[in-house]
Amino acid sequence: MEEKNQTGQHTRTSNTNCTRPIRCIVKMGGASITCKSELEKINEENLEKVSSQLKQAIMKSSTKLPGMDWSKRPGKPDISLNPDDFGDHSVTDSSRFIVVHGAGSFGHFQASNSGVHKGGLNKPLVKAGFVATRISVTSLNLEIVRALATEGIPSIGMSPFSCGWSTSERNLASADLSKVAKAIDAGFTPVLHGDAVFDEIKGCTILSGDVIISYLAAYLKPEYVVFLTDVLGVYDRPPTEPHAVLLQEIAVSEDGSWSVVKPKLQNTSNQVEITVAAHDTTGGMATKIAEAAAIAKLGIDVYIVKAATSHSLRALNGELRNNIPDDWLGTVIRFLR
Amino acid sequence: MEEKNQTGQHTRTSNTNCTRPIRCIVKMGGASITCKSELEKINEENLEKVSSQLKQAIMKSSTKLPGMDWSKRPGKPDISLNPDDFGDHSVTDSSRFIVVHGAGSFGHFQASNSGVHKGGLNKPLVKAGFVATRISVTSLNLEIVRALATEGIPSIGMSPFSCGWSTSERNLASADLSKVAKAIDAGFTPVLHGDAVFDEIKGCTILSGDVIISYLAAYLKPEYVVFLTDVLGVYDRPPTEPHAVLLQEIAVSEDGSWSVVKPKLQNTSNQVEITVAAHDTTGGMATKIAEAAAIAKLGIDVYIVKAATSHSLRALNGELRNNIPDDWLGTVIRFLR
Structure with a gap:
């Protein structure tokens, strides 16, 4: 095919x-x-x-679930496996x-x-x-x-x-x-x-x-895609610079162009974000924005969020799909219908 | 297909x-x-x-070749990689x-x-x-x-x-x-x-x-198949028993039956080897003989040999293909044309 x-x-x-x-x-x-x-x-x-x-x-x-790695690990106690922990009923x-x-x-x-x-x-x-x-x-x-x-x-x-x-x-x-x-x-x-x-x-x-x-x-x-990164999300300039602003919501339109919906930026234009993306010399964030916009254009919400935080948990759980709470920190990239 | x-x-x-x-x-x-x-x-x-x-x-x-595992190993010195070690010419x-x-x-x-x-x-x-x-x-x-x-x-x-x-x-x-x-x-x-x-x-x-x-x-x-095991080859009884005899050459015929060619056994019949195979409770050797005979029937020589010995090296090198030297220890299973 x-x-x-x-x-x-x-x-x-x-x-x-x-x-x-x-x-x-x-x-x-x-x-x-x-x-x-x-x-x-x-x-x-x-x-x-x-x-x-x-x-x-x-x-x-x-709650804690029975583990599925029954292999030895250096410096870890020996495997203790109790088959009864798994129960009889199928998890569906x-x-x-x-x-x-x-x-x-x-x-x-x-x-x-x-x-x-x-x-x-x-x-x-x-x-x-x-x-x-x-x-x-x-x-x-x-x-x-x-x-x-x-x-x-x-x-x-x-x-x-x-x-x-x-x-x-x-x-x-x-x-x-x-x-x-x-x-x-x-x-x-x-x-x-x-x-x-x-x-x-x-x-x-x-x-x-x-x-x-x-x-x-x-x-x-x-239904949605989550990018777990080491910063809170996408910023308007390198996040280590003073006054860097976290871009919380980006809308992608039918023709592929995109704009920042939240927060309202003083100097808002697509040029800004494209320049922004260039700060990441590894290509990591630049690629992420371009790929995220392409995914969002398919009608799939994309969340870019800092790993291992309360914000990533909410994103993974799908809690952001209908409503982005004010205290959530991260970047959502969405198709503008 | x-x-x-x-x-x-x-x-x-x-x-x-x-x-x-x-x-x-x-x-x-x-x-x-x-x-x-x-x-x-x-x-x-x-x-x-x-x-x-x-x-x-x-x-x-x-001789020693440049290694291709450039990852860290616990307790091993850090990776030292010299790209020049690999040379420019293709290995063909x-x-x-x-x-x-x-x-x-x-x-x-x-x-x-x-x-x-x-x-x-x-x-x-x-x-x-x-x-x-x-x-x-x-x-x-x-x-x-x-x-x-x-x-x-x-x-x-x-x-x-x-x-x-x-x-x-x-x-x-x-x-x-x-x-x-x-x-x-x-x-x-x-x-x-x-x-x-x-x-x-x-x-x-x-x-x-x-x-x-x-x-x-x-x-x-x-051209050939080598089974590396932890004993010298296939024996006529469990190799730990007294007087166990290493079967050095087994011939497989067109109809799938097989017989020991070397050494000449006193009490030689296929029954012997089938009983022999049963000694391996893990199914390892039993499966090996049956699978090896099936492979040999395709005209592919099979060598069953103890790993990490001079005998396994000769088998891997393909030195046994035309002639089995008298001092080689192992089992060869061959199609009888």
Whole structure:
């Protein structure tokens, strides 16, 4: 099956229908769950809080659930498993979520030192970098799957490379959503990630978590999308600058243009935000705004919010869908009907 | 595409052609690379030796190669990466290998305590066990990929679940070999493993490494298959019993029957070996003989050999293909033309 995706590229895909709609796609930003300044270091405290909030949103439970990671952990007590903890009745009221995470301090070192994103798999350094990048990002994926499973979320790691996702000139060329849909229908929470993949023209490249999110949103049409980041949301200038203003609501119109609805800015024009986006040298926030606007244009609310806060919990729970409370801090990006 | 596999089941598969033939499929038996008596413990010494032997067989090099695992390891010195180590010229003379590993002391605890192999994903305990089993086996897969990459082998983890492999009443129902073939064509060594997968009838089950090997062998037609185990080969009785005799050569005939060619046994009949096979309560050796005979019937030599020995090195290198030296210890299973 060949279709045109939202950016007009032809993409091979397969039957993507879930039996019931997806509630939410969550992006765990690399900066929110890893320590960006230290190579391959997870921000354990944040990851634990994010996992606990996801448990509340997905499993609809604020009490402790029996864990699903029964593996040994260095420095942790031995596994104690009591099968009776799980009960006999099927759990049917969990919410259908997909988690996609970035790489943060995993993968970047390996990718940038080898040039995997630029392609050229016949070069020994690029091939080695492809292997090293996948080892690093799949290590992080495993840790995130374990953190979610520890909270009682039936999480399943699904590496885009293994699932057959590939690109052509860095644009998504092939993505088999049927496996993701099947896992969701079976009651699991798939956990995808930015990955090194094959590229039809360049040989290989890096497929970012943000591109994966856009694609999943376009085809699986979740009720809402949440980007978990390490700042409160999108600002009118770098958030470390004095007088930086948090943009709380952005409206996207039919023609793709967008404007700040809240707060009322003195000097409001689209130019402002485009300049704003440029402050993020990693491309993280710039990509996020562009991708978020494209998702919002599909009629899907997008929340950009600081991970592991009361604000992220409300976003994940879907509490913001009809009404944004005055005390909620974050950025909502919506289609203006 | 629907085809009948060697055991007569209908299996959906996809384009499986590699551009060049596969040289060898290696099964790393769980018992040979993990400590079976201790939960989730890798036999580091054996894994290192096996990886080094595979490097010699795949990369055709007995000298140290630059490593491809650039991730941090607890207790290990920091990564030192020198891009110049990799040189500019393409490596074209590496051999095309596929590695499949068992679970050993990974996965069994999680699977047997939840009954994943029996199916019933709507039961909370089975669903949790599915998650826990995948965490355990993918942890082992990551460690094996890292061990191979450390030796300089461009290893790529490919989880059967993520690759879309599934069963029907525990028989393989769907297996996408095109991804494996594509990875091999790009110069990588795919590393697959026994995994928890979806079953069309039972909901879920365990797909064993041995079933994966049989399937790969039938469709990818390697020159030879090596089973790495923790004993020298197949014996006429439990190898711990006095006077146990190593069966060095077994011939499989057109009708599927098989007989011991070497050594000449006093009391030789097929009944003997079938009884012999029953000594292995884990089903490991029994399954191995049956699967090995089925592979041999396709005209593919099968070597069952003790891991991390001079005998396994000779088997992996393909030195036994025309002539079995008298001082080689192991079991070869061959089609009798």
